[in-house]
Amino acid sequence: MSQPRNRPLRQVAAGLVRGAVALTLLALVLPVLFLIPGALISVSPSGTVRPTLFPIAVAVFDPFLWICVRNSAIVAFLSSAIALGIGVSLGRIVGPQRFWGRPLFAALSWVPLAALPGFLALGLAEIISPHHLGQALARRTAPIVLGQTWEQWIAWALLIWSNVARSAPLIALSTTAVLTRVDPDWTDAGRVLGASKRRAWRQLVWPIIRPEVARMLAAVFAFTLLDPTAPIVLGLRRTLPFQIVDAVTRPEPTARLAILGLISLGTALLGRALVRWWGGPRVDIDQLDRADRPVSAVWWRATLRILVLLLWLAFSWLPLIGLGQIVLGRFEPDSERAWVVSLASVVYAVIDADTRTLWMNSLFLGAATTLICVILNQLQRAFAFNPDRPSLLILGFERTPPLVLGLASAILPGVLFAAGSKLHIPALVHLATWLNPVRWPSVLLIAATVASRLPTITRATDRARLRSRPERYDAAISLGASRRHARRLQGGRGAGLGVLILTFTLAATSAAPAIALGLTSRSRPVGVGFVIGCVDHPRAAALAFGAIALNLIGLVAARRGRSGPAGDWFRG
Amino acid sequence: MIRVTIESLVKRYDRVPALDGASLEIRPGELSFLLGPSGSGKTTLARLVAGLEPVEEGEIYFDGRVIHTLPALERKVGLVFQNEALWPHLNVLDNVGYGLKMRGIGRRERKTRVIEILGMVGIDSLAQKMPSVLAPIQKLRVALARALVIEPQLLILDDPLARLEPRARPEFRDELRRLHAETEMTTLVLSSDPREALAMAERLAVIDLGHIVQVGPPGEVYNRPASAFVARFLGAANLIQGQVEGTDARGDIVVKTPLGRLIGQSTAGPLPTGTPVTVAIRPESIGLGPSVPPGANRFAATLERQTFLGEVRQVNLRGPGDWPVSALALQSQSAGLREGQSLTASVPPEFVVVLPGKYAGRADRG
Numbered sequence: 001m002s003q004p005r006n007r008p009l010r011q012v013a014a015g016l017v018r019g020a021v022a023l024t025l026l027a028l029v030l031p032v033l034f035l036i037p038g039a040l041i042s043v044s045p046s047g048t049v050r051p052t053l054f055p056i057a058v059a060v061f062d063p064f065l066w067i068c069v070r071n072s073a074i075v076a077f078l079s080s081a082i083a084l085g086i087g088v089s090l091g092r093i094v095g096p097q098r099f100w101g102r103p104l105f106a107a108l109s110w111v112p113l114a115a116l117p118g119f120l121a122l123g124l125a126e127i128i129s130p131h132h133l134g135q136a137l138a139r140r141t142a143p144i145v146l147g148q149t150w151e152q153w154i155a156w157a158l159l160i161w162s163n164v165a166r167s168a169p170l171i172a173l174s175t176t177a178v179l180t181r182v183d184p185d186w187t188d189a190g191r192v193l194g195a196s197k198r199r200a201w202r203q204l205v206w207p208i209i210r211p212e213v214a215r216m217l218a219a220v221f222a223f224t225l226l227d228p229t230a231p232i233v234l235g236l237r238r239t240l241p242f243q244i245v246d247a248v249t250r251p252e253p254t255a256r257l258a259i260l261g262l263i264s265l266g267t268a269l270l271g272r273a274l275v276r277w278w279g280g281p282r283v284d285i286d287q288l289d290r291a292d293r294p295v296s297a298v299w300w301r302a303t304l305r306i307l308v309l310l311l312w313l314a315f316s317w318l319p320l321i322g323l324g325q326i327v328l329g330r331f332e333p334d335s336e337r338a339w340v341v342s343l344a345s346v347v348y349a350v351i352d353a354d355t356r357t358l359w360m361n362s363l364f365l366g367a368a369t370t371l372i373c374v375i376l377n378q379l380q381r382a383f384a385f386n387p388d389r390p391s392l393l394i395l396g397f398e399r400t401p402p403l404v405l406g407l408a409s410a411i412l413p414g415v416l417f418a419a420g421s422k423l424h425i426p427a428l429v430h431l432a433t434w435l436n437p438v439r440w441p442s443v444l445l446i447a448a449t450v451a452s453r454l455p456t457i458t459r460a461t462d463r464a465r466l467r468s469r470p471e472r473y474d475a476a477i478s479l480g481a482s483r484r485h486a487r488r489l490q491g492g493r494g495a496g497l498g499v500l501i502l503t504f505t506l507a508a509t510s511a512a513p514a515i516a517l518g519l520t521s522r523s524r525p526v527g528v529g530f531v532i533g534c535v536d537h538p539r540a541a542a543l544a545f546g547a548i549a550l551n552l553i554g555l556v557a558a559r560r561g562r563s564g565p566a567g568d569w570f571r572g
Numbered sequence: 573m574i575r576v577t578i579e580s581l582v583k584r585y586d587r588v589p590a591l592d593g594a595s596l597e598i599r600p601g602e603l604s605f606l607l608g609p610s611g612s613g614k615t616t617l618a619r620l621v622a623g624l625e626p627v628e629e630g631e632i633y634f635d636g637r638v639i640h641t642l643p644a645l646e647r648k649v650g651l652v653f654q655n656e657a658l659w660p661h662l663n664v665l666d667n668v669g670y671g672l673k674m675r676g677i678g679r680r681e682r683k684t685r686v687i688e689i690l691g692m693v694g695i696d697s698l699a700q701k702m703p704s705v706l707a708p709i710q711k712l713r714v715a716l717a718r719a720l721v722i723e724p725q726l727l728i729l730d731d732p733l734a735r736l737e738p739r740a741r742p743e744f745r746d747e748l749r750r751l752h753a754e755t756e757m758t759t760l761v762l763s764s765d766p767r768e769a770l771a772m773a774e775r776l777a778v779i780d781l782g783h784i785v786q787v788g789p790p791g792e793v794y795n796r797p798a799s800a801f802v803a804r805f806l807g808a809a810n811l812i813q814g815q816v817e818g819t820d821a822r823g824d825i826v827v828k829t830p831l832g833r834l835i836g837q838s839t840a841g842p843l844p845t846g847t848p849v850t851v852a853i854r855p856e857s858i859g860l861g862p863s864v865p866p867g868a869n870r871f872a873a874t875l876e877r878q879t880f881l882g883e884v885r886q887v888n889l890r891g892p893g894d895w896p897v898s899a900l901a902l903q904s905q906s907a908g909l910r911e912g913q914s915l916t917a918s919v920p921p922e923f924v925v926v927l928p929g930k931y932a933g934r935a936d937r938g
Contacts, residue, residue: 185657188624193722194645194674207661283661284704296586 018383024376028451031408031444032400035265038258038415049418055255059263065243069267072240075156076225076271079163083224084217086164087171090312094172095179097295099302105309110173112165112316114551116511118229118531119544120162123322125234126537128158155234162230165316167220174216178209181285207283214279218272219398225268226401229511229527233534240264241512244407245531248516254414261407268401320548326541354521355529358543362525366508369449370500373457376450377495381461398455405451406513409444442523448513453503460495467491498558505554509547573600574635574725574758576621582629583616583782590616592782593630598726598775600635601756603749605769605790608779609805614762615654617779618728621760622649634725645674650719652729656711658703664690664714665699671722689721693751709740713747720755727759733768745772766806770794778802795854796839800927803852810855810897813930816847825926827851830893831871836924843928850927857923858899860887860909864918873897875913878906885909889917 042052059065094106112120182205190200228241236242244260252260297305397405413432420428435444468491476486495503511527519528526547534540576598583591591613598604608614619625621632623644632640639647658667665686672682690696693713703711712732719727732748733741749772752759763769769776770790777787778801786798797803800811814829819842824835827849834851843849864870873889876896885906889897899917901909909915 183655183657185653185655186659188619189651189653189657189659189718190670190674191624191644192622192649192651193671193718195670199674204659208659284702285660 021379031412035258035261049422059259079224080221083167086168090172091175093305097297099297110169114548116229117162118233120319121230121233123319124158127322163224178212211279211282218275221271222268226403265404323541358529362508366504369507370504397451402452402512405448406516409448457495460499502554502558505550577633580630603774605773605776607769612779613782622651648725650724650727652715654730656715668718689717693717729761810853812851816843830895831891834869835921836926838926852925855898856900859918868918868920870918
């Protein structure tokens with residue numbers, strides 16, 4: 001048989017595309033790699049660039065920085081631990097057994113997923129201590145310091161509360177997903193041999209699901225460690241994300257920013273690694289063996305579950321109620337029309353020019369991110385040497401917190417400028433100028449957001465591939481279908497429209513990595529607009545509700561008809 | 573060795589009865605089979621006996637002692653699950669030793685006893701393996717060892733051969749027989765495969781829709797089915813509707829059927845004249861050819877089709893009134909048969925089972 005004449009050409013073209021995709025992925029991860037040289041350079045006021053270890057030494061011996069790292073690590077640890085306990089319990093409650101209202105309670109329980117911790121923190125601050133804390137937040141002149149007054153302790157508690165309200169549903173979703181693969185006979189086999197139900201769970205089920213839950217917990221730890229929204233809303237200055245945002249907006253020297261980024265990345269990776277180590281290796285669960293025995297919970301157990309779910313709803317929805325209270329205005333005995341005034345200010349805030357700009361920026365960011373993610377994912381898959389395995393580079397993004405991605409992108413122009421000046425390469429200096437994050441639309445912002453959201457689509461495509469059925473393709477071809485139509489019938493071609501919508505909404509409403517790029521009011525998306533403008537409570541609450549509504553649409557779209565681990569969507 | 577008595581067990585799932593008054597007795601040291609189609613209530617019965625589900629109504633006794641109120645641990649029932657239910661995160665040693673661990677037995681003694689039981693079921697070399705790397709028959713042996721190591725009073729195996737390749741089944745069947753002979757443990761095997769049950773059981777119970785419909789030695793249950801369901805479920809059967817005409821001199825029942833008058837024996841005792849009945853005849857009981865045993869029922873038939881099945885040949889006949897009848901003939905006996913040929917079919921009265929009531933299934937025409 002003769003080879004097609006254009007085969008070498010095709011191979012060359014495929015090689016070129018493969019190279020281009022690899023280069024693009026590398027370009028996305030490059031800013032993170034540039035953190036290391038960024039930490040080793042010093043630019044004098046006259047513009048002279050020289051390598052130095054001085055900034056590292058300053059950072060290492062800066063007790064304030066380590067206090068911030070310690071505080072953030074403690075908060076992340078406590079938040080993750082509480083979220084683990086609540087999430088696993090929630091997952092078990094809404095998991096295998098049926099009871100009245102279960103789908104409704106489950107849906108309501110997952111709603112806080114759609115909110116950034118900062119949104120929840122704002123609502124909580126309104127509910128818990130509207131006068132003292134609210135005024136303290138409004139002033140924001142005296143930063144809250146751990147261990148000084150009861151107000152500050154409340155602020156730390158609210159930080160953990162808002163983190164838990166957002167993270168526990170992720171753990172719960174991850175638990176329910178893995179519990180659907182757990183064979184009920186495993187528990188029964190233990191019970192026949194004499195184990196109590198509790199013991200059977202602890203010794204025979206939990207070790208099987210722990211690795212899966214730990215993977216999500218690792219993501220939760222990294223997220224709570226470096227979420228900038230809640231610490232800023234609560235004015236918790238002695239936290240790592242607060243310091244990063246503060247340093248970017250001031251701005252600090254490039255080396256200081258790079259060191260902050262490296263410390264954040266190191267802490268996040270260390271936390272992740274420890275959690276994954278605790279989780280242990282994945283257990284091979286053969287799904288084909290599973291005994292399917294859906295049963296209804298007995299009445300008293302169903303009642304107990306409903307009560308627990310109601311408690312959880314009270315805990316997780318209280319911040320949302322607080323946000324609503326901000327929007328509607330507080331009831332003041334001496335001012336009966338206060339809520340009308342507040343509502344009017346919200347309406348004004350929603351339709352004014354600044355808000356419109358925020359939303360336009362967000363929508364553009366979401367659309368651009370989704371489009372680029374889809375193109376990169378498809379190209380990477382189509383031209384990968386091993387299409388069955390996602391690029392390790394892409395999955396590497398997953399381990400990099402969005403705030404670090406943003407910070408790395410923020411210092412990239414500085415590093416490029418320094419390198420261009422030192423090595424006398426004008427092109428690098430021009431590139432650095434062009435990459436300035438203040439320019440709109442910022443290339444760096446989109447690149448960083450793509451890097452943070454690409455793993456979601458890659459994983460969703462992976463799952464779809466697992467669901468594809470080659471025999472359907474063969475059946476369609478044998479019945480005379482075109483290859484294109486047969487491929488469609490085979491299924492598993494892409495991430496699915498729902499996941500794309502969710503990628504769009506999450507990219508549009510996220511605060512990190514955008515917040516680390518020091519954007520101007522003309523180029524900020526909604527998440528950053530919320531954080532920067534959170535002193536204006538009604539306006540911030542209105543933005544928060546808009547973002548929550550958008551994310552809920554994304555969640556519903558992505559969840560429809562799918563039973564996969566939805567928690568994966570929030571890893572970025 | 574214990575005697576297990578199950579009395580009028582009732583269990584419902586979402587108001588749908590899975591067991592509806594099931595009663596059964598398993599004799600001490602007996603290898604009993606509970607045979608029934610999927611969804612008939614076998615597994616539910618096993619779960620109730622093992623203490624995995626609460627009993628709604630009825631009683632369970634071990635040697636006259638009420639056990640359905642006891643927790644699973646105190647019942648000492650070894651249960652081999654249909655899908656083995658080996659814990660994927662524990663190796664074979666830990667899987668098998670778990671029951672001993674629950675009984676507070678120390679690590680060293682546990683290991684000794686586990687190795688001993690693994691040797692007994694022939695997999696002592698697999699002690700350190702994880703379940704995911706085992707072959708189905710090895711998994712089954714591990715599950716059996718896990719059930720046996722606690723020295724149960726009653727061993728229940730839930731459809732143990734269902735997931736094995738046909739070639740591996742005889743090996744495990746022999747293994748199970750040997751183990752039962754060695755341990756003399758009261759054993760109940762749940763099965764949906766009549767061949768397996770007929771080959772192995774000392775006593776056989778047939779369950780349908782949550783009722784135990786017949787209990788007895790395999791030969792008796794096969795040859796003297798208590799209902800059309802049992803007759804059909806245990807193997808092929810010609811079910812023919814008819815009406816009792818009376819009894820003959822030997823006390824056998826004479827039934828008027830589309831094939832003519834057939835003399836048979838009733839499993840339900842004497843039946844009054846005019847009672848509608850179903851006559852069950854196993855295909856292998858039907859003789860073809862000129863030599864008819866004395867006293868046998870006979871009818872004329874035309875050979876419609878014959879199918880080669882290996883050792884035997886299935887012969888489809890058309891009897892009087894165009895009634896279809898199926899027979900099995902050995903190769904040597906069916907050599908001269910031709911399609912369209914007229915012949916005389918015969919069946920001795922002891923192989924004609926008269927069942928009260930009309931059979932509602934499609935078999936009323938064959």
